[in-house]
Every structure is written in C-alpha cells, then in structure tokens.
Amino acid sequence: MVKITSLQVAERAGVSQSAVSRVFTPGASASAKTVEKVRKAAEELGYRPNMMARAMITGKSRIIGLVVAYLDNQFYPLALQLLSNALQEKGYHILVFTASNSQGAAEEVMQELLDYQVDGIITASVGMTNDLTQRCAAAGIPVVMFNRGQEGEAISSVTSANVKGGRAVAEFLLSCGHKTIGHISGWAGSSTGRDRQAGFCEVLAEHGITPQIIDGMYDRETAAAAAQSMMDSSIPPNAIFVGNDHMAFAVLDTLRHEMGLRVPDDVAIVGYDDVPLAAWPAYNLTTMRQPLNRMVEATVEALISRIDDPTLPAQLIEIDSPLIQRGTTKGPKT
Template sequence: MAKVTARTVAERAGVSLAAVSRAFQPDSPLAEDKRTRILRIAEQLGYKTPSGRSFSRVSSGTISLVAGDLSNPFYPVVLEELSLRLHEEGRRLVLHAVPAGASVDLVMQQVSGYRSDAAIVASATMSSQLARECRKQNLPVILFNRVQPDLQMNAVTCDNYRGGQMVAERLMSRGCRRIGYIAGLRNTSTHLERARGFLDELERHGLRPFCEAEGNFSYSHARDAVLPLLRAAALPDALFCENDIMALAAMDVARMIGLRVPEDLAIIGFDDIPLAGWEAYRLTTVRQPMRQMVAEVLQLIDMIKAGQGTNGTIRVLPVRLIERDSA
C-alpha cells in the first residue's frame, strides 16, 4: 500500500503543499473552512506529518462554548468570564450558538472541525450517541449547569435543588402561604432540580403550590403566563420564578396591573443576573457562583487533558440567597 504523503493530502484536498503544512499548525494563517477540509481528508487517509503529528493530535489551544440560550443574560456573563480567563492563559474561546429549535448535535460538528481542545455545553442538551462520539475523538465535553442521565458525562453545576429549597424557606418565613411558581423548560435538569427542591420544601410544611404556569425560562413566555394568574379572583401572595428573566417579567406584569411588590406579591428569581440588582427591580434571587463554576470547568478540562481526570465527574457548587426588596 502506497505511503500517504503531504502531497497525497494536497491533491485530494485541491490545495498547495504549504496549505497542508499550515493546517497542522493551529496558529498559522489559514481559512478555517480550508483547515477543516484538509484535516478531515488527512484523517480519512491516515496521514501523519514527518514529526509524527496526526489529525487527532492537532491541538488548537481553543475551547469551544456551545450555548443554546444567549437571550438569557446569565450566559453572556458566563461567556465574558470564560473569555477573560482563557485570554489570561493564552488560549482562545470560540462561541458556537445553537439556533432556536436546532439540535446541539449539528453545532458539535463545527466544534470537531475547529479541533477544539474541549467543548463546554451551556443551556443545551447532547444526545448520548454524540457524547460517545466525542469520547471516541478524545474531545472532553463539560456540561455547564446541566446534568444528563449519562454516567460518563462531565458537568459543573450549582446546587439547583438546594436553591429551590431556599426560595420556599424564605417565602414561608415571610408568612406567605398562597405560593405559586413559574416553571422553566420541563425537559431540563435546571427546571427539574429547582422545582423538586421548592416543592419538597413546601410539602414538608404541608403546602402545595397555589398556582403554577410554564414560562420556558423566557421573558415573553413568562409575561403571558403570569398575567392570567394575577388577574384571577384568588391571587397568590408570592411567586417563585425559576430564573431571573421570568421574575423580572412577573414584576413588570404586577406593576402594570397595580400590584405592589413585595407588599401585595413577593417574587423571587434564580441566577442573580446583573439586572436583578438594578434599582428598578432590586430582585431577591438565588445566586449561582458563576466565577467559581467557570474556574471548576477549566480545571476539570485541564485534568482530563492531562489524563488526571475521569469521565463521569460532576461537581456541584453551593448557592446563596441574595436578599433584596422583592421579597
């Protein structure tokens, strides 16, 4: 069988020998689509450079962030923190946004093409098949504030269950008994854990939710969901909204129809996005330790790349209830 050379790769890819050489040097100038095509063909042919570098060993010094909901201000803050941390370390961050309604699996093909050192998946869910494929390619994948029923999936998350408990404890200590809640996306671990902690704590005190609605972690959905609850004959005296965006929507609706927050209606959110602290809202909320979560993600990536970490690692970080004026 004839030896595969750089010329073989160049001819198959329709590029120059110099382009093949640059494709295996991540910091060299070369259009990313051309680099991806060359590396893909090199992998198919089993080509190795004279120094012994193969396609699977090309490292770009790049971390990919795959994000499914950049409309939530929490994730742009995460993006900024990740970018600053990686810049300090001489590495790069590439953002891959998942279009609304699209599968993260399609975006992960772009990540593979970039030859990222690792992928961080935030506000999105991967299929088990894709997770297995990433492991075959030695591509570490870390879920950010999500967990999945895959024993080999890595994740860094806040203690969403405890956060839900804290909200129920605070509202009941305030004397609230007609407590409603606005749920996020039903198929996400963030919703499941926050709701479970909240409902378990209510039940422990002999209470059930006074009312509930689905806000899908969205301002507009939450606004439409809250309005009929606050126009009903029997009104809740408190609402737990599973993220801050929905809580801000609830506050806006309450004010629009003449309810006072917190005198008539106490509201608590989750995340502690920057808007939560603005004077117009002063939202009581559960704070995710975002900076610590980012640091843990990067540490976990480095451990896995160095062969010191194992798949299936889940790190759960504590949360804090931030008391402001809305409850």
C-alpha cells in the first residue's frame, strides 16, 4: 500500500503543504474554506497525518498520560471519561495506564510514559515519590495529581476539600444526635484518607467523642470485615462514616444482608464521593459529593497551563463538597 503524503493532499486541494499541516494541527489557524478543501482531499486520498513525525518536528507529542490506581471504584471510570473528553477537546490524545500503589508499580508505568515523550501526566490516586517527581521535572513533563495530594512536593494537585468534608460529616452526625460513632477510613497511605479522617476526628474531639477507627484500605472486603467487627464489638456504633462510597456499599450489604441490621434505624451510614450508584434506591446513600466536573476542569486547566508555560508554580487546588442527605441517615434532630 502506497503511503499518502501531505504534499499529495496539498496538490489535490490546491493549497500549500503548510496549509495542510495547519488544518491537522490542533489550535492552528486556517480558514473555513481551506479546512473544507483539505479535509475533502484527505478523505478522497485516504490520508492520515503522521502524529509521531509531527512530534519529532514540533517537540510536542500532543499526548497526555493518565495513570489510575484502580478502576473497580465507580468514581474513577467517570473521572477518566471526563478527563479524556476534556483533553481531547483541547486537541490531545490520551494514553491510559493502571498502576497500583505498591512499590515499583508507579515507577515502571511512569518510565513508560516518559519513553512515550508525553506532554503531561495526570495521576489519579497514584502516589509520586521524590525520585519520580525529579525525573518528570528533569524531562520537562508537568504532572498533576487528581484526587490525591502530596505534601512537600513542587507538584500540582486537585482534590476536594477533604479535611473540611470530614468535618462536615462529623457535624452532621452530631446534629442527628449520634454519640457512639465509628469510622471506616480510607487507606492511611493516601492523603484523601488521612485528611477526611483528620477533619472528622477534629470535630468529634471538640465534643469529647473518640470514634472507633478501622482502616478500610479503600477495599470492599476489608471494609465489610471492618463493619462486622465494629457491630460485634462491646459498644457498637450507631453511626459509621465510611471513607468512600465504594466501601460504603460493601458496608451496607454486610449490615443489611449478613447481620440483619436496619439502616438507618440500627446504624446510620455516610459515604464519600456520591457516585451514581449512591442514588440508586437499593443503596440511597447519604454521602459527601465530590465535585467531579469542577475537579476535572481544574485538573485540565492546571496541566495545560504548565505545558504552555513550564515556569508557572505548582498549584494546590481544593474544591468544597456538599453533603447529600439520603435514606441511610435520619435527622438532623430539631
């Protein structure tokens, strides 16, 4: 098969070769008439631009790497879809990789992305070591951490206001009259888990309450076992704050179907994220809503701005979350 070149497209369309290049370069200027002629000629000839060749010429691959720790949590497929759509609208192509938070996994994936010479990287709940941060900086590749923060690093991050969110949950449960309270926290190795727990415990401490806490590891089975352990304890809680909806669904299933407990009559449950499943009648979960659209918008803006101007400082962005009250809680008391 003979490979069609941009020069052939230019001759067919009756324009210059540079005009063809502009038509197929996102953000480049070309008149509507030129675009119509070039695309018509390209379609007739079966021409597709060589993105790798263009990257070698311009020094820009127009590729963004998206790295996510896991996809079983409904929050992350939604986030990846929105991030991909937003970046594609700005003329970027997407490479998606999964990498657990185990030692070495993120390093291997990030090295692959560096080899692809991506223009930027977004990590979703994936930690960045000092070494990885320095290697990306040395390669001139900006990184934005989505739904995960990292203290002491000159790296941009976008999260919901997790400490404030944890405080809001505690204040809500107290307003409902709860005194014996448990917390199945997110993984202690993540900033989101630590921050939500910190805000939650701060407010309870102000009221002389020490919650029972078990690390749910952002894992369904671990969270389910934690719920059973709490409710089998000598003083079972009458309210449990679960560190994300993914775990909260497992907690609800365990309480209702394995332990025969009534929610919220026997124990109230609050989650965090407000994924679509939370609104389904089967769960009807009270939860903190992470402002996903605003988080995605801020992430893309932070990344593109650093690509356009590498001298810009890192941004640490936190976006407030509302509490969405549904059927797994009662109250507040009046």
